[in-house]
Amino acid sequence: HAVHDRAVNYFVLFDQLEWQLYDDTNGANWDTKAWIGGDLNRIWIHSEGASEKDRLEEAEVHVTYGRSFSRWWAVGAGVRHGVRPGPGQTWGTVGIQGLAPQFFDIQATLYVGESATTLARFEAEYGLLLTNRLVLQPLMELNIYGKEIADRGIGAGLSSAEGGLRLRYEFRRELAPYVGLVWHRQFGGTAEFSRAAGNDVGGWRIATGLRTWF
Numbered sequence: 001h002a003v004h005d006r007a008v009n010y011f012v013l014f015d016q017l018e019w020q021l022y023d024d025t026n027g028a029n030w031d032t033k034a035w036i037g038g039d040l041n042r043i044w045i046h047s048e049g050a051s052e053k054d055r056l057e058e059a060e061v062h063v064t065y066g067r068s069f070s071r072w073w074a075v076g077a078g079v080r081h082g083v084r085p086g087p088g089q090t091w092g093t094v095g096i097q098g099l100a101p102q103f104f105d106i107q108a109t110l111y112v113g114e115s116a117t118t119l120a121r122f123e124a125e126y127g128l129l130l131t132n133r134l135v136l137q138p139l140m141e142l143n144i145y146g147k148e149i150a151d152r153g154i155g156a157g158l159s160s161a162e163g164g165l166r167l168r169y170e171f172r173r174e175l176a177p178y179v180g181l182v183w184h185r186q187f188g189g190t191a192e193f194s195r196a197a198g199n200d201v202g203g204w205r206i207a208t209g210l211r212t213w214f
Contacts, residue, residue, distance in 0.1 A: 010036040011213065016166075018209025020050075020182060027052035029207070040068050044076060049084070058084045064093060073098030080111060087151060089113055103127070118146035133170045137178075139163065148189055153197065155189015168211055180207045 016031040031048040044066050049059030064078030073096065080091045095109030104126050111119040125139035141162045148156045166180030185202030186194055194201050 006038065008036065008038060010034070013211075013213040015211055016048075016209055017211070018178075018180075018207045020205040020207045022203060022205040025052055027054075027057070029209075035066070042066050042074075044078070056084055058082070062093065064095075066097075070098075089152070091117075091119070116146075117149060120144045120146075135168050135170060135176070137164075137166045137168065137180075139166075145190075150193075153190065153193035155187075155192060157189070158187045159190040160184065160186045164207070166207065174213050176211045178207075178209055178211060181205070182207050 012032070012034040014030070014032050016029055018029050020027055020029055027050060029048075029050045033044065033046045035042045035044045037043055042065075044062070044064040046062040046064070047060070050057050060080055060082040062078060062080045064076040066074045066076035068074045075094075075096050077092075077094045080093050082089050082091070091111040091113040093109055093111050095107065097105075097107040100106045104124055107121075107123040109121045111121070113119070120143075122142045123139070125137060128136040128138070130136055143159045143161075145154055145156055145159050148154065162182065162184045164180055164182045166178045168176040168178030170176040182205045183202070184205070191201040
């Protein structure tokens with residue numbers, strides 16, 4: 001049987017600290033995760049966002065209580081607060097995350113906001129070891145909204161998708177610079193809002209950054 005003691009541990013991961021280049025546009029992106037707790041129960045904090053031309057485009061913070069129900073899987077519930085785009089908005093969250101067969105890291109989350117607004121987000125990533133230090137990391141994220149949120153420029157249905165392919169070199173496991181390609185695309189009503197505002201609805205970007213943890 002596995003031994004479960006009462007030790008409190010923590011982990012902080014800066015999965016993406018990067019600079020992205022796209023035509024004449026550039027900006028900083030971040031994606032950080034942290035947890036504190038024991039073997040079964042943990043508090044998770046997750047923050048991600050992006051800026052373009054020194055202007056914050058989107059940012060959100062999640063605080064979640066999670067509990068493991070098997071060796072590789074956990075369920076969680078908490079809150080998410082987004083400050084961009086549009087006015088700030090707080091959501092309730094419930095989700096599941098874990099390691100699927102073939103070592104795919106999977107996360108599926110349902111968000112419920114004001115006026116019964118809903119968002120389903122699905123994320124998947126994989127770490128492919130090319131050598132003991134060289135790692136290729138593909139990832140994909142899909143966002144699906146239950147209904148239109150006009151003041152935030154979001155349409156109902158599949159709103160956006162993002163895929164990335166990052167190649168990192170681990171000088172140490174906890175210190176790894178990387179380069180990569182990122183693809184982003186908006187769909188449906190969200191794309192129409194962007195076109196009306198004179199913005200691009202998607203494309204490719206070059207990314208360079210640092211992955212670190214402690």
